[in-house]
Amino acid sequence: MRFFGAHVSASGGLENALANGRELNVNTIQLHPSPPQRWNANPFAPDVEAKFLAARESSGVKRVYFHAIYLINMGTPDERHFNLSKKSLFNDLDLCARIHGDGVIFHSGSLKDEPDESKGLRRVADGINEIMGKYHGAARLIIEVAAGSGAVIGDRLEELAEIYSNVEDKARVGFGLDSQHLWASGYDLRGDLVGFVKQVESTLTLEKIYSFHLNDSKTALASRVDRHENLGQGLIGLEALTALVDHPAFRDVPFILETPALKDMGTVKEEVERLRGIVG
Numbered sequence: 001m002r003f004f005g006a007h008v009s010a011s012g013g014l015e016n017a018l019a020n021g022r023e024l025n026v027n028t029i030q031l032h033p034s035p036p037q038r039w040n041a042n043p044f045a046p047d048v049e050a051k052f053l054a055a056r057e058s059s060g061v062k063r064v065y066f067h068a069i070y071l072i073n074m075g076t077p078d079e080r081h082f083n084l085s086k087k088s089l090f091n092d093l094d095l096c097a098r099i100h101g102d103g104v105i106f107h108s109g110s111l112k113d114e115p116d117e118s119k120g121l122r123r124v125a126d127g128i129n130e131i132m133g134k135y136h137g138a139a140r141l142i143i144e145v146a147a148g149s150g151a152v153i154g155d156r157l158e159e160l161a162e163i164y165s166n167v168e169d170k171a172r173v174g175f176g177l178d179s180q181h182l183w184a185s186g187y188d189l190r191g192d193l194v195g196f197v198k199q200v201e202s203t204l205t206l207e208k209i210y211s212f213h214l215n216d217s218k219t220a221l222a223s224r225v226d227r228h229e230n231l232g233q234g235l236i237g238l239e240a241l242t243a244l245v246d247h248p249a250f251r252d253v254p255f256i257l258e259t260p261a262l263k264d265m266g267t268v269k270e271e272v273e274r275l276r277g278i279v280g
Contacts, residue, residue: 001027003252004028004254005027005030005063005256006021006256006271007031008029009031010032014048014049014051014099017052018052018055018056019059021061023269025060028254029064029256031067033092034069034092035069036069040087040088040092041084043094044098064096064101065104066103067104070107071084072085072089073108074108075111075124077113085109086127089127090131092106097139103139103142104141105144107144107154109152110151110152110153124143125164125167129167140172140210144175147185155181157204160203160204164204179213179214180216181213181226182196184221185222190237190240211254213258214255214275215258216232216238217235230261231259241278242278245279255279
C-alpha cells in the first residue's frame with residue numbers, strides 16, 4: 001500500500017481532520033493540533049483526543065502526522081524561546097502518541113542570533129534530547145529539511161545529519177523531506193534524482209526518512225526561497241515529481257501535499273486526484 005494525502009484542517013476539533021481526510025479519500029493526513037502562529041506551552045486537555053479516536057476506527061486514515069507550530073527555534077540562544085520551543089514540541093508529541101499518531105514534523109529554526117553554527121546545531125540536539133528524555137510515547141519526532149532562506153537551520157542534509165549524530169534516542173527521531181525545500185536548497189530533483197537519492201542514503205540513510213512533503217516550486221533551483229506551487233505548475237514539474245514518488249527508495253514513505261491548492265476544498269480535491277495519479 002502506498003501512503004499519500006494532504007495537510008488538512010482540524011478547525012473545530014481534531015476529529016474534523018479525519019472527516020476532511022475521508023472527504024478527500026486519502027489514507028494519510030497532516031494537521032496542526034493547535035494554531036501554528038501561537039505558542040503551545042500548555043498540555044492538551046486530558047480528553048481532547050476522545051472524539052478523534054472514536055472517529056478514526058471507521059475513517060480509512062492509516063497515517064497521521066502533526067506539523068508543529070512555526071514559532072519553534074531549537075537553535076536559538078534565547079532561553080525563553082528555546083524553552084517554549086521544547087514545551088510546544090513535547091506537548092505535540094504527547095498528544096500525537098495519545099491519538100496513536102505517527103509523528104510530529106518540525107522545523108529546527110534559525111541561527112540568526114547564533115553566529116556559531118556548530119553551537120546552534122548542537123543546541124538543537126540538546127533540546128531534542130531533553131524532550132525525548134521526558135517523553136515516553138511511540139510517536140516520532142521528525143526534523144524537516146528547510147528551504148535555506150536567511151540563517152535557517154537544516155537546509156543541507158549534512159546539517160540534519162550533524163544534529164542527529166548528537167541525538168541520544170535515535171530510534172524515535174528521524175527526518176522529513178520536502179520537494180520544494182530541497183529544490184530551493186539546491187538539490188536538483190529534476191536533473192539528478194539518482195544523485196540526490198545517493199546523497200540521502202549516504203548522509204541520512206533511507207530508513208530514517210519518515211515523511212515527504214510533495215510540493216512543486218514557484219522559485220528556481222537553489223533560490224533559497226520557500227514558495228510552494230501546485231503539482232505540475234512549478235519549476236520542478238510533474239515529470240520530475242512523478243519520478244521522485246515512483247523511486248524505489250521512497251515507496252514506503254508517506255507523501256503529503258502542502259500546495260496552495262489546499263486553501264480551498266474544491267481545488268484540493270483536484271490536487272489530491274493529481275497526486276493519486278502520480279502514486280498510481
